[in-house]
Amino acid sequence: MRLGPHLFPFALRAAPASCRSTLWTRCLPILRHASTAAAVKPKETEAPQYPTYDLSEKDLTRLKFQRNIGVSAHIDSGKTTLTERILYYTGRIRDIHEVRGRDNVGAKMDSMDLEREKGITIQSAATFCDWVATDYEGNKEKYAINIIDTPGHVDFTIEVERALRVLDGAILVLCAVSGVQSQTTTVDRQMRRYNVPRISFINKMDRPGANPWRVINQIRTKLKIPAAAVQVPIGVEDELKGVVDLVRWKAIYHEGAKGQNIVESDDIPAEVLNFAKEKRRELIEQLAEVDDEIGELLIMDEDPTTSQLAQAIRRATVGLKFSPVFMGSAVKNTSVQPLLDGVCAYLPTPSEAPAVAHDTTLPTSAPAVPLVPAEAAPMMALAFKLEEGRFGQLTYIRMYQGSMKKGQFIYHARTGKKVKVPRLVRMHSNEMEDIEEIGPGEICAIFGVDCASGDTFTDGTHSYSMTSMFVPDPVISLALKPVGQEGPNFSRALNRFKKEDPTFRVHVDKESKETIISGMGELHLEIYVERMRREYNVDCTTGKPRVAFRETITQSADFAYTHKKQTGGAGQFARVVGTVEPMEFDEESGKDIGFENLVMGGNIPQNYIPACEKGFYEALEKGTLSGNPVCGARLVLRDGAFHSVDSSELAFRLAIMGAFREIYMNAKPVILEPIMTVEVVAPSEFQSAVIGGLNSRRGTIIDSEVREDEFTAVAEVALNDMFGYASFLRGQTQGKGEFSMEYKKHMPVMPDVQAELHAAYRKTMPQAKK
Numbered sequence: 026m027r028l029g030p031h032l033f034p035f036a037l038r039a040a041p042a043s044c045r046s047t048l049w050t051r052c053l054p055i056l057r058h059a060s061t062a063a064a065v066k067p068k069e070t071e072a073p074q075y076p077t078y079d080l081s082e083k084d085l086t087r088l089k090f091q092r093n094i095g096v097s098a099h100i101d102s103g104k105t106t107l108t109e110r111i112l113y114y115t116g117r118i119r120d121i122h123e124v125r126g127r128d129n130v131g132a133k134m135d136s137m138d139l140e141r142e143k144g145i146t147i148q149s150a151a152t153f154c155d156w157v158a159t160d161y162e163g164n165k166e167k168y169a170i171n172i173i174d175t176p177g178h179v180d181f182t183i184e185v186e187r188a189l190r191v192l193d194g195a196i197l198v199l200c201a202v203s204g205v206q207s208q209t210t211t212v213d214r215q216m217r218r219y220n221v222p223r224i225s226f227i228n229k230m231d232r233p234g235a236n237p238w239r240v241i242n243q244i245r246t247k248l249k250i251p252a253a254a255v256q257v258p259i260g261v262e263d264e265l266k267g268v269v270d271l272v273r274w275k276a277i278y279h280e281g282a283k284g285q286n287i288v289e290s291d292d293i294p295a296e297v298l299n300f301a302k303e304k305r306r307e308l309i310e311q312l313a314e315v316d317d318e319i320g321e322l323l324i325m326d327e328d329p330t331t332s333q334l335a336q337a338i339r340r341a342t343v344g345l346k347f348s349p350v351f352m353g354s355a356v357k358n359t360s361v362q363p364l365l366d367g368v369c370a371y372l373p374t375p376s377e378a379p380a381v382a383h384d385t386t387l388p389t390s391a392p393a394v395p396l397v398p399a400e401a402a403p404m405m406a407l408a409f410k411l412e413e414g415r416f417g418q419l420t421y422i423r424m425y426q427g428s429m430k431k432g433q434f435i436y437h438a439r440t441g442k443k444v445k446v447p448r449l450v451r452m453h454s455n456e457m458e459d460i461e462e463i464g465p466g467e468i469c470a471i472f473g474v475d476c477a478s479g480d481t482f483t484d485g486t487h488s489y490s491m492t493s494m495f496v497p498d499p500v501i502s503l504a505l506k507p508v509g510q511e512g513p514n515f516s517r518a519l520n521r522f523k524k525e526d527p528t529f530r531v532h533v534d535k536e537s538k539e540t541i542i543s544g545m546g547e548l549h550l551e552i553y554v555e556r557m558r559r560e561y562n563v564d565c566t567t568g569k570p571r572v573a574f575r576e577t578i579t580q581s582a583d584f585a586y587t588h589k590k591q592t593g594g595a596g597q598f599a600r601v602v603g604t605v606e607p608m609e610f611d612e613e614s615g616k617d618i619g620f621e622n623l624v625m626g627g628n629i630p631q632n633y634i635p636a637c638e639k640g641f642y643e644a645l646e647k648g649t650l651s652g653n654p655v656c657g658a659r660l661v662l663r664d665g666a667f668h669s670v671d672s673s674e675l676a677f678r679l680a681i682m683g684a685f686r687e688i689y690m691n692a693k694p695v696i697l698e699p700i701m702t703v704e705v706v707a708p709s710e711f712q713s714a715v716i717g718g719l720n721s722r723r724g725t726i727i728d729s730e731v732r733e734d735e736f737t738a739v740a741e742v743a744l745n746d747m748f749g750y751a752s753f754l755r756g757q758t759q760g761k762g763e764f765s766m767e768y769k770k771h772m773p774v775m776p777d778v779q780a781e782l783h784a785a786y787r788k789t790m791p792q793a794k795k
């Protein structure tokens with residue numbers, strides 16, 4: 026029996042008939058991977074038969090009306106404002122409060138004081154609500170929706186990463202004026218990484234210059250996903266009254282002080298009638314590109330029925346082939362309810378978003394185990410977010426299979442520890458609601474269970490584990506020192522932040538003995554320093570921010586190195602022979618460093634090989650050119666020698682480290698620096714000043730767009746040249762310009778900068794190689 030394919034029929038069998046083809050599409054890459062692994066390694070074809078679980082009638086009914094969604098977008102697109110409306114219309118909150126509103130209450134999902142003061146989202150917040158959705162036939166059904174509102178600033182990108190890891194669908198919010206912006210592209214990439222289908226919402230349709238059609242074009246060309254409007258606006262800018270639903274062919278208006286009353290009409294206003302017909306045609310044509318049924322109807326010149334159209338939109342969206350586009354204005358309370366109907370109509374149920382686990386008793390090349398959100402299946406849950414609270418650690422989890430009860434014992438897949446679930450809650454931003462039990466496909470939180478972000482919990486009956494989320498490397502660091510004596514709160518705070526946020530790193534520099542914190546940007550680190558002051562009463566002074574330089578090698582270098590210490594006491598002997606060579610980033614493993622053992626005939630006994638590998642990774646921690654970590658390198662160990670008495674793991678580890686240091690300069694190392702994509706939006710009159718400012722920072726302009734009265738410039742600039750840019754831009758544009766930046770890649774620094782960094786490192790490290 027072949028490896029991969031035999032595992033999938035039961036997942037397909039378990040799924041409702043309507044989503045089998047989608048499941049198949051989404052499982053295909055896993056299947057392909059599995060069958061390749063099987064083809065390459067014929068010996069491993071005897072994979073165990075995993076028990077199969079069918080979805081019961083009860084499961085199917087519950088899952089049909091369940092949605093787990095995220096709200097993600099570029100900074101300030103209106104995610105929190107939109108979520109506030111969603112919570113209001115679903116009856117979750119009694120009133121609407123604005124982000125930075127005059128009532129000083131702030132939006133529900135921005136519960137941290139710092140978020141309310143700065144008017145930005147820093148942490149993702151989870152909530153849930155019920156929505157009675159109207160379907161394409163006008164029927165009403167109640168849906169349970171779990172929502173995670175995520176930050177837009179790239180400094181807090183891990184929050185988006187962890188949310189998208191566990192969500193089944195998302196609303197991608199775009200600004201009707203600015204369109205696809207730099208972080209829209211980042212969020213798009215993150216959605217693709219976790220195969221998250223999305224519907225798009227073009228917000229801020231009330232703004233002067235709003236142009237949804239330009240934005241849709243950008244979704245198609247810049248994000249490269251077929252998209253079409255499922256609505257057209259009635260009225261423009263501050264005259265926006267409602268939308269025409271192109272699927273149900275109804276005009277939808279909002280009445281009441283907060284747009285809470287929906288009024289539907291079959292009369293499409295004359296001023297938009299022809300335009301709406303044209304856009305409905307465009308929707309059908311776009312769908313025909315990705316859906317066979319609509320494609321065939323188009324060829325036969327037949328108009329799809331409402332039901333055919335709605336089902337095709339759902340199929341294509343869930344199948345990650347299409348994004349239906351909604352539009353409205355969150356702040357003006359226009360067209361949020363139809364978007365909620367769209368969430369229920371077009372985003373997947375938990376059973377349509379297949380998840381997989383790996384059997385930890387099998388090699389990593391073994392096929393993945395598909396998970397089925399059946400209550401009868403053994404429990405599997407993923408911890409995706411941690412928070413230290415008044416009652417101990419609060420762990421947000423996504424249930425993938427089975428159910429969990431308060432008081433139940435669960436197993437930590439990584440450590441094998443058995444723990445009791447003392448308290449089970451559903452989160453509503455910073456408030457919580459105690460519950461007794463939670464079923465598959467749900468999101469909840471547990472108290473008092475120690476674990477890390479990305480850990481798996483099981484019921485102990487199997488050894489499956491799920492993959493964690495992608496964690497980007499930090500790009501910036503600074504030295505941190507408490508004012509006065511260092512008390513226990515200093516390390517307590519740092520330990521907590523480090524545990525909660527995998528992109529926040531802390532280490533003590535071996536030479537300077539300074540505490541160094543690293544993260545995703547200046548704002549990221551600034552927020553933690555401020556939180557130390559507010560939450561832990563620890564005032565800190567910080568050093569100048571430094572970018573996270575790296576080193577890499579540009580050519581291969583051979584080594585033949587003997588580590589020998591035979592003076593007094595136990596001796597040490599190890600000889601290693603091999604090559605260090607440049608390595609490209611491997612998309613599949615997510616790594617750009619590697620170790621390969623080609624030693625034959627036991628010249629180095631097998632039990633010393635892991636020590637060699639460890640020695641190599643240790644040597645990579647600090648390159649001798651500038652003291653920064655080395656990336657993009659592989660060590661191939663070809664030969665060596667050992668001594669029956671004096672050889673040890675330590676001797677081989679030191680031998681590899683010595684060998685690496687000895688030949689490092691022969692591999693022609695270079696220093697790399699982070700290059701950022703910088704996007705500036707400012708009124709048109711400042712265009713030349715802004716471009717000049719970016720050029721003076723050695724930036725390369727890669728895109729620019731001029732709209733009615735504002736422009737966007739996108740440039741690639743070294744992070745090292747971006748310090749102080751925020752106040753520089755404020756000065757250049759009378760405070761009217763805004764910018765965002767995100768990490769793009771590491772590139773070699775200019776030779777003079779390399780020489781400078783090398784000289785500075787040699788001064789601090791007299792033993793550094795010249």
Ligand SMILES: Nc1nc2c(ncn2[C@@H]2O[C@H](COP(=O)(O)OP(=O)(O)OP(=O)(O)O)[C@@H](O)[C@H]2O)c(=O)[nH]1
Pocket residue numbers: 098099100101102103104105106107123124125144145146175176177178228229230231232353354355356357
């Ligand atoms: N004109 C207009 N302004 C809006 C609309 N929606 C939100 N805003 C404003 O845009 C600003 C940003 O809104 P937020 O809801 O904080 O945006 P966000 O995307 O959650 O922000 P971050 O999470 O910090 O990236 C606020 O000043 C809102 O009042 C809208 O529909 N029209």
